[in-house]
Each structure stands twice: as structure tokens, then as C-alpha cells.
Amino acid sequence: xxxxLIQNTLDxxxxxxxxxxxxxxxxLIFGVLxxxxxxxxxxxxxxxxxxxxxxxxxxxxxxxxxxxxLAATVLAGAxxxxxxxxxxxxxxxxxxxxxxxxxxxxxxxxxxxxxxxHLYAFPALYEGxxxxxxxxxxRAEALVMFAVTVLACLALQRLLYRxxxxxxxxxxxxxxxxARLVGINLPWVFVRVFAVASALxxxxxxxxxxxxxxxxxxxxxxxxxxxMLAMMLGGLGSLPGAIVGGLALGLIEAHSQWFFGPxxxxxxxxxxxxxxxxxxPSGLWTTPxxx
Amino acid sequence: xxxxxxxxxxxxxxxxxxALKGVSLEVQQGSITCLLGPNGAGKTTLMMSxxxxxxxxxxxxxxxxxxxxxxxxxxxxxxxxxxxxxxRLVFPGMTVTENxxxxxxxxxxxxxxxxxxxxMFARFAPLKARATQxxxxxxxxxxxxxxxxxxxxxxxxxxxxxxxxxxxxxxxxDEIFRIIAELNKDGTTIFLVEQNAHMALxxxxxxxxxxxxxxxxxxxxxxLAEDEVIRRAYLxxxxx
Numbered sequence: 001x002x003x004x005l006i007q008n009t010l011d012x013x014x015x016x017x018x019x020x021x022x023x024x025x026x027x028l029i030f031g032v033l034x035x036x037x038x039x040x041x042x043x044x045x046x047x048x049x050x051x052x053x054x055x056x057x058x059x060x061x062x063x064x065x066x067x068x069x070l071a072a073t074v075l076a077g078a079x080x081x082x083x084x085x086x087x088x089x090x091x092x093x094x095x096x097x098x099x100x101x102x103x104x105x106x107x108x109x110x111x112x113x114x115x116x117x118h119l120y121a122f123p124a125l126y127e128g129x130x131x132x133x134x135x136x137x138x139r140a141e142a143l144v145m146f147a148v149t150v151l152a153c154l155a156l157q158r159l160l161y162r163x164x165x166x167x168x169x170x171x172x173x174x175x176x177x178x179a180r181l182v183g184i185n186l187p188w189v190f191v192r193v194f195a196v197a198s199a200l201x202x203x204x205x206x207x208x209x210x211x212x213x214x215x216x217x218x219x220x221x222x223x224x225x226x227x228m229l230a231m232m233l234g235g236l237g238s239l240p241g242a243i244v245g246g247l248a249l250g251l252i253e254a255h256s257q258w259f260f261g262p263x264x265x266x267x268x269x270x271x272x273x274x275x276x277x278x279x280x281p282s283g284l285w286t287t288p289x290x291x
Numbered sequence: 292x293x294x295x296x297x298x299x300x301x302x303x304x305x306x307x308x309x310a311l312k313g314v315s316l317e318v319q320q321g322s323i324t325c326l327l328g329p330n331g332a333g334k335t336t337l338m339m340s341x342x343x344x345x346x347x348x349x350x351x352x353x354x355x356x357x358x359x360x361x362x363x364x365x366x367x368x369x370x371x372x373x374x375x376x377x378x379r380l381v382f383p384g385m386t387v388t389e390n391x392x393x394x395x396x397x398x399x400x401x402x403x404x405x406x407x408x409x410x411m412f413a414r415f416a417p418l419k420a421r422a423t424q425x426x427x428x429x430x431x432x433x434x435x436x437x438x439x440x441x442x443x444x445x446x447x448x449x450x451x452x453x454x455x456x457x458x459x460x461x462x463x464x465d466e467i468f469r470i471i472a473e474l475n476k477d478g479t480t481i482f483l484v485e486q487n488a489h490m491a492l493x494x495x496x497x498x499x500x501x502x503x504x505x506x507x508x509x510x511x512x513x514x515l516a517e518d519e520v521i522r523r524a525y526l527x528x529x530x531x
């Protein structure tokens with residue numbers, strides 16, 4: 001019983017690490033643009049599909065695949081920004097969101113047009129079996145996932161608090177009018193934030209498909225849902241909240257699967273989100289906003 | 292003296308409602324020019340149009356001989372205009388020092404920026420004690436000082452100030468106006484929007500009255516009896 005509980009916690013934290021990465025990307029875009037980008041996941045999916053296509057055609061190595069996923073996702077992200085968010089900057093948030101939904105469909109169609117099978121094999125990160133630590137088992141991929149998430153969070157922290165770009169991002173999140181008044185070029189910040197968020201999403205996406213050993217077009221919807229859910233659990237627009245929300249989502253899923261069975265796994269998360277929105281709509285982890 | 296800022300026939304609208312209905316005025320190099328007028332007359336709209344946050348529908352805004360109407364705010368900052376906005380708009384989640392660093396966003400001279408921040412702390416002593424505190428935790432008067440200091444960090448030739456005394460205690464208001472006079476003495480041209488006509492007329496070289504989106508009077512302090520200016524600035528002549 002206790003062994004199971006700990007094992008579930010380990011599994012939950014691993015899945016949660018990926019969710020946290022997805023949620024951070026989502027939160028960056030939401031914090032800076034105050035817009036929900038539904039195409040966030042589909043852009044990641046497209047990046048993974050681009051890598052898969054290269055893998056199918058040329059049998060390239062792991063690092064090349066990772067680089068391809070990153071490059072293609074960032075490109076897809078920039079495409080989404082130019083098409084959905086740049087034209088609707090001062091206008092309706094709904095228009096931007098609906099546009100991002102339309103692009104979602106477009107990206108999904110593109111992926112299934114080029115690679116029409118339902119699923120494709122994706123080279124695994126590690127070919128050996130799971131590692132055992134006493135009574136617990138841990139996949140090597142899980143360790144990589146965890147390590148990469150921690151590194152990505154540290155890198156992002158450095159970027160946000162130690163660079164001029166980070167200063168501009170925090171200024172835009174904090175007080176957008178004042179950010180423009182001190183001379184920050186808003187459209188340029190938006191494009192770069194999209195690139196950073198897409199890059200984080202690509203890292204998460206690559207690790208997820210490499211752990212699963214396969215990729216399907218559903219990855220797009222899956223990433224958007226998990227990222228959004230984790231972001232909302234943590235509190236809209238808070239980066240530490242996104243990490244907490246991601247880990248919480250992973251833990252909740254792992255434990256509820258053990259208690260109630262695999263069918264209930266996703267349902268619990270949605271139920272929790274519903275309860276949270278009803279009882280504490282600002283999220284679990286919110287910083288008070290002044291001024 | 293020559294005009295540093297020249298506003299001509301500027302019309303700015305929110306949807307169908309014109310907040311500025313053809314405003315023309317000039318700010319002379321080295322002056323403190325004040326814009327007075329009742330609530331809703333279009334004072335903030337003119338400031339926001341000059342800073343590029345709002346885009347004028349028509350008319351021209353020339354700064355040091357170059358047209359800036361409709362330019363992006365960052366391009367206007369680069370030319371040497373900084374706005375201290377109404378309600379101060381400090382970055383609430385950033386420290387005082389970070390607020391100042393953000394004010395120097397377009398500058399690349401890292402060492403000089405840090406030295407400039409130290410000079411700001413010398414000039415605005417209350418900020419120094421709060422250097423590592425978040426902007427949102429400051430008092431109203433401190434936030435106003437921070438907002439002014441942040442604007443100065445871009446080393447503007449023209450400082451726009453929108454209601455710097457709004458909501459502040461009288462002692463702090465005196466302090467703010469002392470700072471305005473000092474900045475001007477150091478060579479910064481100042482274009483000031485004020486509700487507090489009495490204080491504004493004490494420091495201004497020239498003033499304009501704006502009522503319902505139009506300039507209705509301009510002159511030097513003393514060219515119109517002060518109580519008449521104040522009456523119109525608060526109430527507008529139409530309703531008097």
C-alpha cells in the first residue's frame with residue numbers, strides 16, 4: 001500500500017514535470033498577451049510531426065530529431081502569433097481565440113495530410129528497461145524528463161530576471177501601458193515570447209513522444225488541454241503557479257488512477273478543475289495584483 | 292525660444308466620440324507649459340496621443356521638427372519624450388530599482404545606467420530606502436516619485452506629466468512641484484497637465500486652457516485673473 005502510494009507519487013511527479021513545462025509556455029503567452037492560445041498544443045504536435053517525417057524519410061539520430069522538433073515548433077508558434085494574435089492585438093480577445101482554434105484545425109489537417117496513418121513510431125530516448133530502486137521502478141525517460149524540466153525552469157528564471165528581454169517581459173506582464181511608455185516595443189516582445197513558449201512546449205512535446213515511443217495527431221489537443229488545465233490549477237498568469245499546477249495535475253491523475261481505475265484518470269482532473277473554478281476561480285496559487 | 296513640441300489640429304477619438312476636436316498648441320524649448328481644464332476636457336487624451344499610446348485621427352504632432360503623430364510609443368521614447376502617466380502606473384510586481392532599470396530600457400550604457408539610478412536615489416531620497424521593495428507596496432507619493440524617476444531614466448528632452456499631484460497630500464504636492472521646478476532648471480522641458488491650477492500657475496511659464504476637446508485660452512500666468520483661470524479649469528466656461 002505504502003509502496004504503491006510512493007510509486008504513484010513518483011509517476012505522478014514525472015508526468016507532472018511535463019505538464020509543468022506545457023503550463024509554463026501557456027502561462028507566458030497568457031501573461032504577456034492576456035489571450036488564450038488554443039493552438040499552443042497543435043504547434044507542438046506539428047513540431048513533433050516534422051521530426052517524425054524526417055525520421056521516416058532519413059532515419060536521423062536522436063539529437064537531430066530533438067533539434068528538428070524545436071525548430072519546427074518555434075516556426076509553427078511564430079506562424080500562430082502572426083496569424084492569430086498580431087492582427088487582433090488591440091481588438092477582441094474572442095477573435096484571437098477563435099482564430100487560434102481555426103489554426104489548430106489547419107495544423108492538424110496538415111499533419112494528417114503529410115503523415116496519414118493514425119500513429120507513427122517515434123524513437124525512444126532509452127532502449128533499456130526501467131531502473132529499479134528497491135521496491136520502486138523508474139523509467140530512465142522519467143529521470144530525463146524531470147532533470148530537463150528543472151533545467152528549463154532554471155534557465156527561464158535566469159532569462160526573466162537576468163536579461164534585458166526578461167525585464168521587458170516582466171514589465172509587459174506587470175503593467176502593459178507603462179511598458180510601452182518606457183519604450184518597450186510590444187509586438188517584438190510578443191513574437192519573442194511566442195518563440196520562448198514554443199521552445200519550452202517543444203521540449204515537453206519531444207520528451208513526451210520519445211517516452212511514449214509514438215506520436216498521433218491527438219498530441220495537439222492533449223497538450224493544449226493538459227497545459228491549460230495545469231495553468232488554471234496553478235492560477236492564471238503565475239509562473240510558479242504553472243509549475244505547482246503541473247505537478248499537482250500529474251499527482252492527481254496518478255493517484256486517482258490507482259484509486260478509481262484508468263477510466264477515471266482524466267475525469268478526476270476535469271472534476272477538480274470544475275470544483276476549483278466554482279470555489280476559487282483565481283486559482284490555487286495567485287499573487288495579489290496591485291494598482 | 293523655439294517650439295520643441297508643436298501640436299496642430301489634432302483630433303483623437305474613442306470610436307465615434309471625439310475627445311480632441313482639433314487641438315493646437317506649442318511647448319517652447321526649456322519652458323514649463325501647463326495644460327489646465329476640467330475633467331473630461333481631453334487633457335489625458337492629448338498626453339496619450341503625444342506619447343503614441345493613442346493614435347490621432349488627424350492633425351500633426353511635431354517634436355524637434357519631426358512628425359511623431361501616429362508613431363509607436365517606443366519610437367517616440369527614442370526621440371526623447373517620456374510620459375509620467377496619470378495614476379503613476381509603476382510596475383507593481385517589480386522592485387524600485389527594477390522599475391528604474393525598466394525606465395532605461397532603450398539605453399545600452401550599462402555602467403552609466405547604474406550610476407544614473409544612484410543619482411535618482413540621491414534626488415529622490417525616499418526611493419533609496421525602498422530600493423528592493425516592490426513598486427506596488429509604495430505609498431502614493433513614493434509611487435509618484437518613482438514614476439517621475441522612471442521617466443527621467445530615458446533622459447528625455449521633453450517630460451510629459453499627467454496630473455502628478457492627483458490624490459497626494461498637500462505636503463507631497465509641494466515636494467512634487469519643487470521637483471518639477473528643479474528638473475526644469477536642469478534643462479528639461481516640461482509639459483504638465485494639472486487639476487491643481489493654483490500650484491501649476493506658480494511654476495508654469497505658459498499655460499493653455501482646454502475645454503471639451505478644444506483649446507479655449509492660452510497665455511502667461513497673470514494674463515488672466517487667477518480666480519478666473521481656476522474657475523474655468525475646474526468647471527469649464529460653458530457651465531459657468
